[in-house]
Amino acid sequence: GAGVSQSPSNKVTEKGKDVELRCDPISGHTALYWYRQSLGQGLEFLIYFQGNSAPDKSGLPSDRFSAERTGGSVSTLTIQRTQQEDSAVYLCASSILDRVGEQFFGPGTRLTVL
């Protein structure tokens, strides 16, 4: 498709389990971002990949969170030992590097930790 896609759209898991969330950016977009949207918290930045540079991980809330981007395209966000406070919508966005900040967002993955 033409837009950013994310899978799964919904994920329900039990506390303590690991989850993987996937993002397929728009083809040709060199920058990829993960954000988290929680009730009352707005949109929080998690991690940013730009081309082949080392990712900016400054927004990751704890070492239980990690992300990788393979081949400069698909990205996976992994949350280990999930906690109830991890429940949120996880949004992925991508952009062309020279169009500063015009990020195109995917539909998100709604994560519920029971």
Added chain:
Amino acid sequence: AQKVTQAQTEISVVEKEDVTLDCVYETRDTTYYLFWYKQPPSGELVFLIRRNSFDEQNEISGRYSWNFQKSTSSFNFTITASQVVDSAVYFCALRGGGSQGNLIFGKGTKLSVKP
């Protein structure tokens, strides 16, 4: 530190009314970028506009207009003759001029336009 404040949590108007959504930002960067995004009930964020810090010209796009004032660090968004389809959560966001690529979002303003 960078920060975006949207003081209005929720606004409700009747169709055809004009409505202004406020956005105030804080940054120490001399070059920065400001954005508005719309999040309709379907959930997907839609880019509306980007404004560079060195371009203070206001912009109009159909029923939408944006008023950027560096003197008051504000980037307000006005919808003229609102329609029910304008009902959504609107986010203002800031990106610094450095190498960091992420957007700093305000907490959003939920706009409800009633028929």
